[in-house]
Amino acid sequence: MxxxxxxxxxxxxxxxxxxxxxxxxxxxxxxxxxxxxxxxxxxxxxxxxxxxxxxxxxxxxxxxxxxxxxxxxxxxxxxxxxxxxxxxxxxxxxxxxxHQAWFAGLPFYVDERVLVPRSPFAELIQGHFAPYMDFEPDTVLDMCTGSGCIAIAAAMAFSEAEVDAVDISADALAVAEINIQEHDLSTRVFPIQSDLFENLSGQCYDLIIANPPYVDAEDMADLPEEFHHEPELGLAAGDDGLDLVHDLLKKGPDFMSERGWMFVEVGNSMVHVEQQYPDLPLVWIDFEQGGHGIFAISNRDLKAWLGKQ
CATH class of the missing domain: 1.10.8 (Helicase, Ruva Protein; domain 3)
Incomplete structure (x- = not known):
């Protein structure tokens, strides 16, 4: 045309x-x-x-x-x-x-400052992270929040929980703030600018949900044109896609309660996780609604594994 x-x-x-x-x-x-x-x-x-x-x-x-x-x-x-x-x-x-995307049955404002919501985390959130968690978390961390969709959906699912929505990008947090206000959750969902855990000193969470950049160099080179409109900061994560995942695993227990759980999305880079962490007791989630590449690990298991390294 x-x-x-x-x-x-x-x-x-x-x-x-x-x-x-x-x-x-x-x-x-x-x-x-x-x-x-x-x-x-x-x-x-x-x-x-x-x-x-x-x-x-x-x-x-x-x-x-x-x-x-x-x-x-x-x-x-x-x-x-x-x-x-x-x-x-x-x-x-x-x-x-x-300027609209749906996630976990909820509408969200989006623009080119954030990735378009599409994570299989929606299914986990709507299922209250069962059967892995058998309690309602009081505190939730949404790491690399982007538009804030995961943080907001988690706040909706866990009506008593306080949720920290963390991102390194001030632009992304501006979009998250729009969505927090739109869903009337400013008293329970708090946007925080931080490079991973850097500005979270003293915080402790029952549930950490992390959807960090995880696209490896090979996949970045092959992305369809549509993805190049999204912020590269939210996609690229080094040769193996695990630049941020290493820190999440290493430092996660310092920010988790004793009963805490961490769920991390790594997409196609799950192959690199399995290669580099063969003895880490991760649980890979099976999804009924489609999707892959999210692992779960309890604070207890992660601490025990780190103690052996």
Whole structure:
């Protein structure tokens, strides 16, 4: 789609299409033809198209399909077509176009200062980290919080807990603050700027949730174009993807209660974890809703392992 041809395509779509379903079908066709990559909340052109249309008209992602027959205004159609063309031409993740992403059933504001939420941690949070934890934590640390989605979802799941949302990036924390205020959690979720544990002296947590940068050098070189719109600070973690994981394991027990647990996402870099920590008693989580690369370890087991090193 170049020059006037693209403009003509947009005008034709606006004139010929009427319902949400019409626009969904049109968007899906454009996405298919463009060969887009889907990895920021959807995994196929149709779901991406449905998400774009519903977000554009401010409807929830679980809206009934009967509603898809509703006719759209000219202004709504123009807006949808414009977003679809930007999605194709700029390869921007949809969440950066609509400034909304869903995580653990909750909506979050996002922009290019943070990664688009997509962690399988959502399933763990909604399941209250069972069967690994058999208690409700009083204190939670969300390390590398980004948009704050994990911290906020954890605060929703554990209604009495206080949650520290930590990130090295002031830009990311500004986005997290928007979401904390939006979800009315400013009395229980606290954004903190820190390079890992550096500014957390004296803190002690029953639950540490860490989603650090973990993409290794090889995977960084092969990332689809969509991912290059995300902050590299939130993705790249050295040759093996474990630059931050080493510190989390080494220093974690100093910030955990006796009953505490740590859960760390490492994605595809789990192969490096298994190679470098063959005798560390990690539990790798199996997910029913998809996803991989998150391990769990109790403070007791981590302390005992560190004591043998």
């Amino acid at each position: 170049q020059g006037v041809t693209e403009q003509e395509l947009a005008e034709q779509a606006v004139n010929d299409l009427h319902s949400m379903l019409d626009l969904m079908r049109w968007c899906a066709t454009q996405f298919n033809q463009a060969g887009l990559y889907f990895g920021h909340g959807t995994d196929n052109p149709w779901d991406e198209a449905v998400s774009l249309v519903l977000q554009s008209v401010h409807l929830p992602h679980d809206s009934p399909q009967d509603l898809f027959a509703a006719r759209l205004t000219q202004a709504e159609k123009k807006h949808i077509v414009m977003l679809a063309q930007r999605r194709v031409n700029e390869r921007l993740p949809l969440a950066y176009l609509t």
